[in-house]
Amino acid sequence: MFLEDFKNRVLPTKNKLYRFAFRIVGDTDEAEDIVQEVFLKVWNNRSEMHLYRNMEAWCMRLTKNLSLDKVKSKSFKTSREKQEVDLPLNGYSPHQQTEWNDVLQKIDVFINELPEKQKHIIQLRDVEGYSYKEIADILELDLNQIKVNLFRARKTIKDKLQKTESYGL
Amino acid sequence: MDFKRIRYLLEKFWEGETSLAEEKELKRFFNRKYVPEEFREYQAYFIFLNESKKITLSNEEKLETKIEGITDVSKKLKVYRRKRTIFNYTKVAATFLILLVATIIYQTEIKVKKTPQVVREDTYKDPEVALAEAKKALLLVSAQLNSGSKYVVEISHLSAADKYFKNTKQEKK
Numbered sequence: 001m002f003l004e005d006f007k008n009r010v011l012p013t014k015n016k017l018y019r020f021a022f023r024i025v026g027d028t029d030e031a032e033d034i035v036q037e038v039f040l041k042v043w044n045n046r047s048e049m050h051l052y053r054n055m056e057a058w059c060m061r062l063t064k065n066l067s068l069d070k071v072k073s074k075s076f077k078t079s080r081e082k083q084e085v086d087l088p089l090n091g092y093s094p095h096q097q098t099e100w101n102d103v104l105q106k107i108d109v110f111i112n113e114l115p116e117k118q119k120h121i122i123q124l125r126d127v128e129g130y131s132y133k134e135i136a137d138i139l140e141l142d143l144n145q146i147k148v149n150l151f152r153a154r155k156t157i158k159d160k161l162q163k164t165e166s167y168g169l
Numbered sequence: 170m171d172f173k174r175i176r177y178l179l180e181k182f183w184e185g186e187t188s189l190a191e192e193k194e195l196k197r198f199f200n201r202k203y204v205p206e207e208f209r210e211y212q213a214y215f216i217f218l219n220e221s222k223k224i225t226l227s228n229e230e231k232l233e234t235k236i237e238g239i240t241d242v243s244k245k246l247k248v249y250r251r252k253r254t255i256f257n258y259t260k261v262a263a264t265f266l267i268l269l270v271a272t273i274i275y276q277t278e279i280k281v282k283k284t285p286q287v288v289r290e291d292t293y294k295d296p297e298v299a300l301a302e303a304k305k306a307l308l309l310v311s312a313q314l315n316s317g318s319k320y321v322v323e324i325s326h327l328s329a330a331d332k333y334f335k336n337t338k339q340e341k342k
């Protein structure tokens with residue numbers, strides 16, 4: 001019974017968890033480890049599975065907490081550079097791919113430069129398309145804070161996009 | 170395509186006022202091959218969002234085998250944990266044993282040291298007899314002490330001879 005529930009409700013979240021973890025830790029291996037750890041935690045607490053109506057939000061919250069723990073841990077080298085995000089860009093010609101890739105890498109940097117909360121909110125709302133309520137659940141914040149931070153984050157990104165455009169970068 | 174609507178949605182988007190459905194509409198619009206010049210500025214962001222959502226775990230097989238391991242081996246994990254607690258009990262037991270042995274050794278050592286106590290008891294009942302015996306003992310000791318004194322007298326003759334030689338030396342000079 002638990003196994004069925006686990007397979008149907010928990011495992012399909014793996015890529016979302018992975019992307020969220022990667023956004024925070026900026027390392028593919030670390031992000032993979034975090035996804036594993038989340039699944040292990042959920043499985044070990046499987047007797048409580050029925051208490052969580054929104055399993056996905058619970059998994060995302062675990063991912064956030066584990067990722068932040070990892071980033072703050074002493075063994076995590078803060079000096080190391082964040083890995084570049086590897087965007088598939090399928091359906092684009094090789095020339096377009098290289099052209100787009102440069103701009104998209106810059107946007108990735110813009111997002112990573114945002115304050116922690118704003119960064120998480122952009123990932124959850126703009127990339128994953130979660131509702132405000134779900135984001136509030138995951139980040140343990142109230143709806144107002146989500147809206148304010150989303151507005152600020154989008155404003156920063158918009159300004160930076162305009163700057164890159166006008167400097168022809 | 171109604172660009173007026175896109176313009177309106179885009180403005181709403183940057184204000185943080187769009188609904189999820191409206192955001193989906195924008196994403197769809199910007200991921201077309203052709204986007205009019207006036208919207209190009211922000212096209213990259215929406216392409217970024219679409220592409221970002223396509224990122225998947227690079228090593229899914231590894232995760233799957235791990236998951237199988239987690240769900241199957243969960244029993245083993247419990248056994249392992251129990252072993253750990255048993256190990257902890259043995260630690261505690263060993264510490265107690267060491268402490269017990271240490272206290273036993275400590276106490277017996279002290280007892281051994283305490284036994285050779287000096288027993289003070291009178292050996293004589295009559296003080297007169299005791300005095301006489303004490304005098305006798307002391308006299309014996311003093312007699313033994315004096316036995317060497319006659320040799321000391323002989324040594325004093327040597328110093329007399331020494332004086333004599335010293336005087337004769339001075340006279341010769």
